[in-house]
Amino acid sequence: MKIRLLSTLAMIAGSMLAGHLPAYAGQAPYAGTAPDFPISHRDRVYAAEQFSNTVSVIDPVDNKLLGVIRLGDPQPANFSPLYKGQVLVHGMGFSPDRKTIAVVSIGSNSVSFIDTATNTVKHTTYVGRSPHEAFFTPDGSEVWVTVRGENYVAVLDAKTFEEKTRIKTPNGPGMQIFSPDGKYGYICSSFNPETDVVSVADHRIVARIQQASPFCPNIAATPDGRQVWLTLKDIGKTQVFNAQPPFDPIKTLDTGPITNHVNFAHNANGTFAYVTIGGLNEVKVFRTDSFEHVATIPVGNLPHGIWPSGDGSRIYVGLENADAMAAIDTMTNTVIATVPVGQAPQAIVYVPEAVPEGAGTDNLTPLGGAGQATHLDLAVSANGKPGKAVTTVTLFDQGLIQVLQAAVTNLEPRKPYVLALAETETGKGTLQPLAAFMTNPAGSAIVNTAGPIRQIVQSTAKAEKRYLVITEGTAAQPGAVVQIQAR
Known part of the structure; x- marks a missing residue:
């Protein structure tokens, strides 16, 4: 011992x-x-x-x-x-x-x-x-x-x-x-x-x-x-x-x-x-x-x-x-x-x-x-109103523009979708496509694009403000809005 x-x-x-x-x-x-x-x-x-x-x-x-x-x-x-x-x-x-x-x-x-x-x-x-x-x-x-x-x-x-x-x-x-x-x-x-x-x-x-x-x-x-x-x-x-x-x-x-x-x-x-x-x-x-x-x-x-x-x-x-x-x-x-x-x-x-x-x-x-960035959420569209938040969006400031990155979830697997800017909170009206993407087998995706997006989605002028949405379909033929901006 x-x-x-x-x-x-x-x-x-x-x-x-x-x-x-x-x-x-x-x-x-x-x-x-x-x-x-x-x-x-x-x-x-x-x-x-x-x-x-x-x-x-x-x-x-x-x-x-x-x-x-x-x-x-x-x-x-x-x-x-x-x-x-x-x-x-x-x-x-x-x-x-x-x-x-x-x-x-x-x-x-x-x-x-x-x-x-x-x-x-x-x-x-x-x-x-x-x-x-x-x-x-x-x-x-x-x-x-x-x-x-x-x-x-x-x-x-x-x-x-x-x-x-x-x-x-x-x-x-x-x-x-x-x-x-x-x-x-x-x-x-x-x-x-x-x-x-x-x-x-x-x-x-x-x-x-x-x-x-x-x-x-x-x-x-x-x-x-x-x-x-x-x-x-x-x-x-x-x-x-x-x-x-x-x-x-x-x-x-x-x-x-x-x-x-x-x-x-x-x-x-x-x-x-x-x-x-x-x-x-x-x-x-x-x-x-x-x-x-x-x-x-x-x-x-x-x-x-x-x-x-x-x-x-x-x-x-x-x-x-x-x-x-x-x-x-x-x-x-x-x-x-x-x-x-x-x-x-x-x-x-x-x-x-x-x-x-x-x-x-x-x-x-x-x-x-x-370290400068803006954070948003996209939520399931429930009769034109945001439901459960399922997608996180970050706008990384790069001077006058931002790099947008969305961690998208809760979509149908292996289907085409479009991240777009909409004229209204509900996604109605003219859409401006930002990025087309295809979901993976888990119904998710990482989506990237760039532009002066923060200034647009946070604009205090109602006539100029736009809202981030995700729609079904392609950039040429967007379909139904499935996710809308929650904040």
């Missing part, structure tokens, strides 16, 4: 000298045997923001926005043929040593490598058309970038940041993540119903898993190395398969319309999967051992990216249509803070001990105009 006690005390002392408490279970993306990192002022939460082209930087101790890293300009500056900044800042990963974050910009086909200590870009690598996500291999030697607009994963050398090889996949690789031991890479597809398992050592595909639908935006591996979870945004489901050979299917869960991202947190109660459901503005929580649905957490408009703290006590969620990040206590599954960030946060990462010393605020700039 004395020997065991001395051994335990030695382990605790060694762990404390290393700068963190004893290892109970690692958090994603580390292995379950890795040490936890108690939340500290040295940690950072990062959000990649699509319309302001910024990365927000948050101190998780007091959930305070420290500032933003500006990778590019909003519209219309980024329309110039001489524009050199990044466009559609979207995906994000970080190095195992926690010194570098890799930020993908879809519109400029780039990966920006940012030093976490100084908040500066130390290198930019340009890859193929419309990259989506970038992650470092667990040994830190490579960075894999899914080039979603083409048919390959670009493998970059993590020291030189130059492309060294490509892994051919079906068209539209959506995202990749690695087994905690670094043996396998898992690559889901956004355009084809197939997830590929790749041997990291030789970059060869060793297995193919059937996706229940073609559109997977996000994939994650459990820290114990046993399961891989992937989200299926178009059908509102989350799929689980065995992370080890034979990589067989385990479970498919009905999660909800606009199922976005998934990640894991381990605490005293077990290991849990957290899934962001954009159409319901919720995060759903499932046990990874029994797949029991244990909690539903209202978080705000269009939850997207999600990542756990280094000790699993919190999980952070980007709210795409609220320009905010929500912090969730994983023991109570309640929102404990909501932090303003830039426009349309997409990927989120929590980087333990990102700042080795000092305040870690060098080269950050204030949020400023990057």
